[in-house]
Amino acid sequence: MTEFVMSEGLADPADLRPAPSGERRRPVWVVPDEGPAVVPRAARFTEARWVAKYRWAALAGDLVAALFGVSLALVVRFGAQIDFGYIVLGAALPVAWLVCVALERGYETRYFGTGPEEFRSIIRAAVALTAVVAVTSYATKSQVARGFVVLAVPMTCLAAMFARWVLHRQISKRRIAGRCMRRVLVVGRNDQVTTLHRHLEERKTDGYVVVASCLPRGDLPDEPGPERLGHAEMDILKAVDEWDVEVVAVAADPELTGHSLRKLSWALERRGVELIVSPGIVEVAGPRISIRPVAGLSLLHLERPSVSGGPHVLKNIFDRVVGCLLMLALLPLLLVTAVLVKVTSRGPVLFRQTRVGRGGEQFRMLKFRTMVADAEERKAELQVLNEGNGILFKLRDDPRVTRIGRYLRRFSVDELPQLVNVLRGDMSLVGPRPPLPAEVAQYQLDDARRMLVKPGLTGLWQVSGRSDLTWEESMRLDLRYADNWSIALDLLILWKTARAVLGSDGAY
Incomplete structure (x- = not known):
């Protein structure tokens, strides 16, 4: 792998030049200027085949779950004598269900195969659909049988969660075999990169595989491996293009914060690459971490663990x-x-x-x-x-x-x-x-x-x-x-x- 050095004052990818053999310069931290937009490769905007299949499978599973829940509610509540109005309502509920799941981010690519987030979106969609039916019934002064709603929505939710569980099991098996993975470039200092690398690949079922690491030149070992790159913003973008990564993971790094990180996120956005940032806090679950605006800044708050009450x-x-x-x-x-x-x-x-x-x-x-x-x-x-x-x-x-x-x-x-x-x-x-x-x-x-x-x-x-x-x-x-x-x-x-x-x- 060629090691790239940022020349002082240069901000265009064309100005990158290969470092002389054995040279270990520490790059000047330069943020790329806004110039002609980088033309991404077609692959940047073309979703991986497994992502498209997973989305269609999730849509099909949610639709079948809604049809199952509505049909069961109609048969149990009304038997063979189903009023025409409930047939119309039964036809509308599956569409409303798909809309609610979509609004609750149930079809976002970043949540595919994650398990808990997908299940939470299904539960939130069930609550939202119940609220929609209740508000619509009140606004139109229609008398919707409560037994129908109470049975249709929970059964739809349970069936959809079962379908997602089956999908999750299938994708987990493929990831254990090394398929359906998201290629990751890790950026940061040596020790932070090592820690983040280990955590990302600790569970293959999460779907991350680290293909390259980007380190400051001063942190490079004497004999860097082919995946070890020196990093300035341009080095990161060059590595993104060369390694065809889908995710850039930034470890806690004092040199890559604030405006630099913001400009990097814009450059990655134009390439269709996701940016994730590790706060450096390990062994702390998501519910204890929240982002709150304070004095115009987005600050990460760590809640105290619940030990009483x-x-x-x-x-x-x-x-x-x-x-x-x-x-x-x-x-x-x-x-x-x-x-x-x-x-x-x-x-x-x-x-x-x-x-x-x-x-x-x-x-x-x-x-x-x-x-x-x-x-x-x-x-x-x-x-x-x-x-x-x-x-x-x-x-x-x-x-x-x-x-x-x-x-x-x-x-x-x-x-x-x-x-x-x-x-x-x-x-x-x-x-x-x-x-x-x-x-x-x-x-x-x-x-x-x-x-x-x-x-x-x-x-x-x-x-x-x-x-x-x-x-x-x-x-x-x-x-x-x-x-x-x-x-x-x-x-x-x-x-x-x-x-x-x-x-x-x-x-x-």
């Missing part, structure tokens, strides 16, 4: 209600498991262990016993075989585990008695992993933040590898949850837990 009351109510329902639904399985544990090995049915909960309070956590009765006494002789994460003792083929215990651990059935801890208020359905007192004694100051919330029956650690995680990875996931928890995140983790348990990855 109304949200926690709602979480407690949710835990008790859902926990009670799960206890009733799983009661036959619990009774059968208790009998199997009792008749297959000597010892108590339940294993009780002291764990540390919210605020450092200790409690007795319940589990079905999966080991022999003298397991704790035999632990010392197996310490040399420890395969855990350095703090916790884990052994993939632990000889202390009973025959029935292996199956209970594989499918996490041994954890189900913790529903009693949830009903008692010691634990939550979702939260950080409940730590042992010995673990808490080794916590650093920052690690104690994970105890701002109750430990959970499941959590990010459960759906991200379980026992295969290192101590640092497990702690990072717990801290991420403590800082960003919400009811919506809890529901997502509960959904993913079922898949993780059936897959049994990291369970031993």
Whole structure:
């Protein structure tokens, strides 16, 4: 890759000249003047084939969902005797539904395959459509059957969300295989570029692949790789054209801010390239970040995590209600498991262990016993075989585990008695992993933040590898949850837990 140097005072792409071999000049920071518009290649305005297919599939899915919801509502509400007025209304609702989804940005390219944003647009569209029907009915003084609306809109919403979930699954499989990716140029300092690069490619299902990095000349290594470029604005634009990127990601860089960043965004806009800027804040979820105008400036505000008050009351109510329902639904399985544990090995049915909960309070956590009765006494002789994460003792083929215990651990059935801890208020359905007192004694100051919330029956650690995680990875996931928890995140983790348990990855 040719390295480009910006000559002082030059602002036109034609004035770029190759740097002499081995030269490492630090470029003067020059913003390109407004001159003749750069003529973008046809590919700049031609959407990737997968984007067009995804948009048409999303439109078709939403249309089918609306037809399904309206048809079901008509049949359930009116049976075979459907009034002509409702047939007209039923024909208009699918069109109104597509319009509402479009207005809620449900068909914007940047949200394709992202999951949460797509689902939020569907939910907002359902709320908007309900409001439109209600206002129209009131304004025209027409008597629209509430049973029809109450059934048609929610069923349309659910069907559309299912269709988007299917689309999301399909695009995720393709991205894991390296297809349907968006080519990214990362701009910034060495350490920021490395961090942003890692985060962008950490999950292939997000659809980003970094094809080049643009660094200040002073940050270039002695032997730069073919993807390492020195950067001034013109270098960035040259790299955009040469590497045919679709996204420019700017890491926190004091040299590329304010007016320079604004002019760069205009140049990228003319090329049809998206610009994203990393604020340098990691492990903070979107709901805690907002942009607010202050004194004519757009400032990024970081909200404090919710550790008490109304949200926690709602979480407690949710835990008790859902926990009670799960206890009733799983009661036959619990009774059968208790009998199997009792008749297959000597010892108590339940294993009780002291764990540390919210605020450092200790409690007795319940589990079905999966080991022999003298397991704790035999632990010392197996310490040399420890395969855990350095703090916790884990052994993939632990000889202390009973025959029935292996199956209970594989499918996490041994954890189900913790529903009693949830009903008692010691634990939550979702939260950080409940730590042992010995673990808490080794916590650093920052690690104690994970105890701002109750430990959970499941959590990010459960759906991200379980026992295969290192101590640092497990702690990072717990801290991420403590800082960003919400009811919506809890529901997502509960959904993913079922898949993780059936897959049994990291369970031993």
